Amino acid sequence: MTVIPSVLITGASTGIGAAYAERFARRGHDLVLVARNTARMEALADRLRQETGVAIDIIQADLTRPGDLAAVETRLRDDVRIGVLVNNAGTAIGGSFIEQSTDDVARLVALNTTAPLRLASAIAPRLAETGEGAIVNIGSVVGLAPEFGMSVYGATKAFVLFLSQGLSLELGPKGVYVQAVLPATTRTEIWDHVGAEVDTMTGVMEVGDLVDAALVGFDRREAVTIPPLPDAGQWDALEAARQAMLPNYRNARPAERYRTGA
Numbered sequence: 001m002t003v004i005p006s007v008l009i010t011g012a013s014t015g016i017g018a019a020y021a022e023r024f025a026r027r028g029h030d031l032v033l034v035a036r037n038t039a040r041m042e043a044l045a046d047r048l049r050q051e052t053g054v055a056i057d058i059i060q061a062d063l064t065r066p067g068d069l070a071a072v073e074t075r076l077r078d079d080v081r082i083g084v085l086v087n088n089a090g091t092a093i094g095g096s097f098i099e100q101s102t103d104d105v106a107r108l109v110a111l112n113t114t115a116p117l118r119l120a121s122a123i124a125p126r127l128a129e130t131g132e133g134a135i136v137n138i139g140s141v142v143g144l145a146p147e148f149g150m151s152v153y154g155a156t157k158a159f160v161l162f163l164s165q166g167l168s169l170e171l172g173p174k175g176v177y178v179q180a181v182l183p184a185t186t187r188t189e190i191w192d193h194v195g196a197e198v199d200t201m202t203g204v205m206e207v208g209d210l211v212d213a214a215l216v217g218f219d220r221r222e223a224v225t226i227p228p229l230p231d232a233g234q235w236d237a238l239e240a241a242r243q244a245m246l247p248n249y250r251n252a253r254p255a256e257r258y259r260t261g262a
Contacts (some may be wrong), residue, residue, distance in 0.1 A: 002054040005083025005133065008032040008076060010119065011064065013040035015188035016138060017088040021056075022048060022194065024084070032082060034072055036062050045131040054242050063089050063115040073122035087116035087122050087160075091227040092153045105152050114157035117163060124171060131175035135155070136218065137164045141184045141226065157182075161224070166224045177221055181214045183229040203228075 007024045011017035013035035021031055025048040033041045038060045045056040062066035076082060081171065090112045093104050102212045120135050127133030142148050143157030164180035171178055187198055198204055210227050217225030226235060253259075 003028075004028050006030040006079070006081040007084040007086060008031060008072075008082050008123075009033045009036065010072070010115070011089030013037040013044065015207055016183070016211060017086070018044055020086050020088065020208045023211055023215055024214055025052040025054045025056070028052070028054065029084070030057075030081065032057045032059060032075065034059045034061050034063075043256045044229065064110045069115055069118060073118055076122040077126065078117060080126070082123065083127070084136070085119060085134070086136045086138070088136075089115060090156075092150065096149070101151065104135065108152060109156055110159040112153070113159045116160060120167065121162070124167070124176065127176045128171055128174040130232070134173075134177040134179065134218070135164075135167065135171075136179045136181060136214075137161075139164070139180050139182045141182045141215045141228070143182070150199075165223065179214075179218055179222060180224045182224065182226045183210050185211050203251060 004222070006025075007020075009017050009020050009024070011033065012021050012031075012033035017033075017035065018040075021033060021044060025031060031045075031048070031054060033045060033056060035041055038058065041058045041060075045058060048054065050136070059072055063069050076085065091147045093100055093108055093176060105137055116137055120137070123133070123135065127135075137160050139160040139173065140154070140157040142150050142154040143159075143161050146154055148154065161180050161182065164178050166176040167176075171190055185198075185203055189209055205228060213227035214225050217227075224235065229235060
């Protein structure tokens with residue numbers, strides 16, 4: 001008899017996280033929802049319990065607080081029923097780099113990089129030992145596009161992509177699937193955080209469409225899923241170009257163009 005693993009989802013009170021909760025509940029997975037807003041999580045959990053019959057636990061946590069983060073880490077380490085982690089919690093801040101306060105930037109980095117790193121670190125050894133399970137990290141196409149002008153946010157999402165790719169190479173042979181999901185502009189509350197009006201933007205993807213596409217990639221076991229990208233060959237070409245450079249990184253001497261007198 002196949003045991004359906006529980007799924008722990010961060011940032012689960014609204015937006016992408018709430019959509020993941022609904023989709024996994026309808027697949028028959030019990031859930032552990034993590035977010036700051038308990039009332040929203042309770043409302044979501046009550047509805048999904050009634051509609052799907054799955055068991056749902058709630059952890060109220062601000063993942064920028066070490067104590068709250070540690071509590072979620074403990075749950076991931078100790079609860080053997082949890083076989084899927086969805087690292088979705090994240091935020092953005094408005095303004096240019098020189099306008100952003102150091103404290104705001106530090107909180108952004110803590111939530112977007114430190115939290116998913118620590119949560120992945122908490123569950124990965126157990127999944128690797130059992131030889132199954134999955135870690136889903138929600139990144140962003142901004143992590144590939146410094147031209148979009150969100151320097152720190154993009155840097156955190158580049159970290160998420162790199163971490164996901166590295167963990168995929170390390171954990172994949174041990175039976176653990178790692179997926180990076182890279183949304184573009186999606187209709188979530190993150191735009192309120194940067195002072196932008198999403199209804200004035202073009203090319204805005206609905207949350208349900210984004211998560212449904214991400215789950216197609218999940219079922220296919222894609223390492224990187226980019227729902228808005230029409231031509232998968234463009235990503236393949238980028239990866240091929242990157243990998244073609246790898247042998248040259250081992251050269252013992254500087255490239256000809258950097259040698260004195262060249």
